[in-house]
Amino acid sequence: MADRAVKTALFDAFARAAKALASGRRLELLDVLANGERTVEVLAGEVGLSVANTSQHLQVLRQAGLVTSRRQGTSIHYRLAGPEVLELWQLLRTLAAGRLAEVERLAADYLGARDQLEPVTREELARRLQDRDDVFVLDVRPAAEHAAGHLPGAVSIPVDELRRRLAELPRDREIVAYCRGPYCAFAHEAVELLRQEGFSARRLEDGLPEWQAAGLAVTRT
Amino acid sequence: MADRAVKTALFDAFARAAKALASGRRLELLDVLANGERTVEVLAGEVGLSVANTSQHLQVLRQAGLVTSRRQGTSIHYRLAGPEVLELWQLLRTLAAGRLAEVERLAADYLGARDQLEPVTREELARRLQDRDDVFVLDVRPAAEHAAGHLPGAVSIPVDELRRRLAELPRDREIVAYCRGPYCAFAHEAVELLRQEGFSARRLEDGLPEWQAAGLAVTRT
DNA sequence: CAAGTTGTCAAGTGATCAATTGAATAGGCC
DNA sequence: GGCCTATTCAATTGATCACTTGACAACTTG
Numbered sequence: 400m401a402d403r404a405v406k407t408a409l410f411d412a413f414a415r416a417a418k419a420l421a422s423g424r425r426l427e428l429l430d431v432l433a434n435g436e437r438t439v440e441v442l443a444g445e446v447g448l449s450v451a452n453t454s455q456h457l458q459v460l461r462q463a464g465l466v467t468s469r470r471q472g473t474s475i476h477y478r479l480a481g482p483e484v485l486e487l488w489q490l491l492r493t494l495a496a497g498r499l500a501e502v503e504r505l506a507a508d509y510l511g512a513r514d515q516l517e518p519v520t521r522e523e524l525a526r527r528l529q530d531r532d533d534v535f536v537l538d539v540r541p542a543a544e545h546a547a548g549h550l551p552g553a554v555s556i557p558v559d560e561l562r563r564r565l566a567e568l569p570r571d572r573e574i575v576a577y578c579r580g581p582y583c584a585f586a587h588e589a590v591e592l593l594r595q596e597g598f599s600a601r602r603l604e605d606g607l608p609e610w611q612a613a614g615l616a617v618t619r620t
Numbered sequence: 621m622a623d624r625a626v627k628t629a630l631f632d633a634f635a636r637a638a639k640a641l642a643s644g645r646r647l648e649l650l651d652v653l654a655n656g657e658r659t660v661e662v663l664a665g666e667v668g669l670s671v672a673n674t675s676q677h678l679q680v681l682r683q684a685g686l687v688t689s690r691r692q693g694t695s696i697h698y699r700l701a702g703p704e705v706l707e708l709w710q711l712l713r714t715l716a717a718g719r720l721a722e723v724e725r726l727a728a729d730y731l732g733a734r735d736q737l738e739p740v741t742r743e744e745l746a747r748r749l750q751d752r753d754d755v756f757v758l759d760v761r762p763a764a765e766h767a768a769g770h771l772p773g774a775v776s777i778p779v780d781e782l783r784r785r786l787a788e789l790p791r792d793r794e795i796v797a798y799c800r801g802p803y804c805a806f807a808h809e810a811v812e813l814l815r816q817e818g819f820s821a822r823r824l825e826d827g828l829p830e831w832q833a834a835g836l837a838v839t840r841t
Numbered sequence: 842c843a844a845g846t847t848g849t850c851a852a853g854t855g856a857t858c859a860a861t862t863g864a865a866t867a868g869g870c871c
Numbered sequence: 872g873g874c875c876t877a878t879t880c881a882a883t884t885g886a887t888c889a890c891t892t893g894a895c896a897a898c899t900t901g
Contacts, residue, residue, distance in 0.1 A: 402805070403668060405730040409803065410644035410651075412723045416716040416780040420638035422889080423631035430631075439848060447624060452890055454849055463720025473846055473899050478825070483715050490711060494704050498685025505630040582630065584623070584748065643859075660878060673860055675879055694869055695877055 419463030421493065424448060425456050426440075432466060433485050433608035434540070434579050435547040436478035485612055492582065510587045518604040519575050525615055528552070535569050537576040537600075539589045540607070548617045550577065550610060558585040565596055577603035629724050640684030641712065645669060646677050653687060654706050654829035655761070656768040657699035706833055711802070731808045739825040740796050746836055749773070756790050758797040758821075760810045761828070769838045771798065771831060779806040784822075786817055798824035 420426060427446040431437060437445070443453040457477055460466045464474035465484050468477045479485060496502050526535050528551060536553040538545045545555035556564050558578075568574060574593060586602040593600035603610075611617050640646060648667040652658060658666070664674040678698055681687045686705050689698045700706060717723050748755050749772060757774040766776035776811045777785050779799070789795060795814060799806035807823040814821035824831075832838050 402730065405726060406756075406805070407644060409726040409730050410647045412644075412720060412726055413647050413713050413716050414642050414644040416720065417638055417641035417712055418888095421635050421642040423628060423633075423635040424889085426631045426634050426638070427627075440846095446863090449891075450848070451892080455889085458849080464715070470898080473848095473897095475848065480719060483711065483718075487708075487711050487715060490704065490708050491638055492634050494685070494708060495634050497704075498701060499633060499637065502630070502633045504631055505626060509626040509630050567852095584627070606828070639858095645859085670861075671878070672862080672880090676859085676875095679879080691868080694875090 415462045416465075419459050419465055420487070422456065422459075424452075425460055426455060426458065426488065426491075428453070429465065429479070429484070429488050430580060430582065432477060432479050433488065434544050434606070436469075436476040437478055438474040440474065442477065482612060485608055489609065489612075506582065510582070510584055511591065518602050520604050521610060521613055521615070524550075524575055524603055533572050535572045535574045537568070537574050537589065538578075538607075539576050539585045540578050540583075544579075544607075546620050548611070548619050549607065551616050551618050553577075553618075558589050561589055561592055565593075565598075566599060568593070570598060571600075574598055574600040575603055576600060578606050580606035580608055627840075630695050637684045637686075640680050640686055641708070643677065643680075645673075646681055647709065647712075649674070649677060649681065650686065650700070650705070650709050650749050651801060651803065653698060653700050654709065655765050655827070657690075657697040659695040659697055661695065663698065676836060683756050703765060703833060706829055708836040710830065710833075727803065731803070731805055732812065742826050742834055742836070745771075745796055745824055754793050756793045756795045758789070759799075759828075760770065760806045761799050765800075765828075767841050769828065769829065769832070769840050772837050772839050774798075774839075779810050782810055782813055786814075786819075789814070789819060793820075795819055796824055797821060799827050801827035801829055 424446055428442055431442060431445045433618050437456050439457065440450055442457070446453070448456070448553075457466060457468070461468065461477075465480055466477050467480050468475050470476075498504070510517045524534070524536070526581045528536075538549050538553040539558040539561065540555075541557050544556055545553070547554065554567070556567065576586045576589040577594070578589075581604065583606055586606075590600045590602045607617070627720070634759060641650075645667060649663055652663060652666050660675050660678065661671055664671045667674070669677070678689070682689065682698075686701055687698050688701050689696050691697075745755070749757075759769050759770050759774040759776045760779040760782065761776075762778050763776055765775070769807070770776065775788070777788065781789070797807045797810040797814070799810075802825060804827055807827075811821045811823045828838070
């Protein structure tokens with residue numbers, strides 16, 4: 400019954416791909432990479448790991464076929480291997496969010512009870528942009544990510560510069576802030592701050608990767 | 621920076637869901653469960669594990685929210701928690717099949733080089749059934765699974781009874797055999813046997829779960 | 842070509858996981 | 872109410888994983 404052994408090996412191979420996703424740190428890396436390619440060093444900074452450790456995680460992801468890399472100058476840039484990878488990550492977190500009460504609780508802790516007000520859906524924002532509705536779209540991600548691609552017409556003010564650049568924002572229009580995805584805290588923080596300061600602000604329900612994956616327009620500077 | 625700790629915990633929670641998929645044995649269990657609910661004992665038999673071990677795997681899956689269970693009489697029936705679980709499993713194996721050469725090689729070993737001839741796509745078969753084309757649809761899964769749900773008009777002959785029931789098959793029509801999914805060996809085996817015996821036979825590219833997930837009609841006896 | 846970055850490898854440690862075994866529940870059925 | 876059976880729990884063992892540290896490799900750029 401060598402068949403059993405081969406079947407075992409086949410399903411173990413599928414499991415190896417899943418194993419690459421079975422680490423919170425690697426999922427954080429994927430979540431960042433969904434916003435565009437990054438060097439090892441930058442990634443290490445984003446998720447708070449040592450460079451060596453980050454490199455090892457990236458190699459696990461590469462062996463699973465989830466990311467690819469290219470060298471540019473002195474550094475190596477990693478990126479998602481394809482759109483299906485983002486799709487898999489989205490599906491995984493949707494499923495986890497829907498079925499694990501734990502996730503809901505942790506998400507509330509992390510993102511704050513800031514979420515009282517309904518976020519703006521992708522569809523709603525796309526429609527309002529289409530209709531030339533005068534919504535002010537605010538990209539609160541780091542400037543480099545904005546440069547690599549952003550929503551049409553979005554203005555870049557990284558969240559940590561927001562407090563001292565409030566003057567650049569309109570008080571007579573609704574502001575919609577977005578960042579890297581539904582589990583990125585930047586937009587939540589930004590909306591909280593803006594509300595305190597008397598602005599009319601809501602956040603986009605998810606981030607740039609989902610916008611792009613939905614086939615909506617993305618502008619590159 | 622307690623934020624970091626909470627973020628870590630949040631992504632670890634997502635990772636726990638992925639971890640449930642990170643075992644070949646658990647994926648085999650999901651693959652069987654995609655065809656309908658099963659008792660622990662039956663599942664143990666299907667994947668060749670001890671009952672105790674199977675039970676433990678099932679509990680990992682349940683804690684991840686991927687399966688649910690219900691008691692009926694003396695035994696406990698497990699089933700997939702929802703259609704997204706099948707979707708996740710499908711996406712995972714598609715991605716692995718596309719990106720890992722290893723999978724391709726193992727699949728060829730397991731399913732045989734039997735795969736030379738083009739399988740019938742779901743769409744093609746659905747269209748031919750619609751058009752009342754005289755295709756003979758053969759369900760080679762165990763009889764119990766056929767009873768729980770099958771393609772419209774499909775005839776049930778479990779693969780291990782096929783050789784002695786060849787008389788029940790037509791020689792003037794194309795036979796399309798299907799089983800549990802693309803990585804189930806039954807249909808491959810069946811087609812190989814039927815060809816040897818001079819029948820015109822092909823296999824459906826995937827199985828009942830995918831057919832059902834695509835929203836196509838399923839008959840219950 | 843030499844110096845300096847950036848990224849990777851290798852070895853070690855503590856933690857977690859899969860499977861086995863044997864015992865314990867928990868419900869159904871007489 | 873008490874046996875029976877299907878399932879689960881608990882304890883153990885060997886394997887695998889995450890992270891650290893320090894050394895090495897690959898490549899750019901002066």
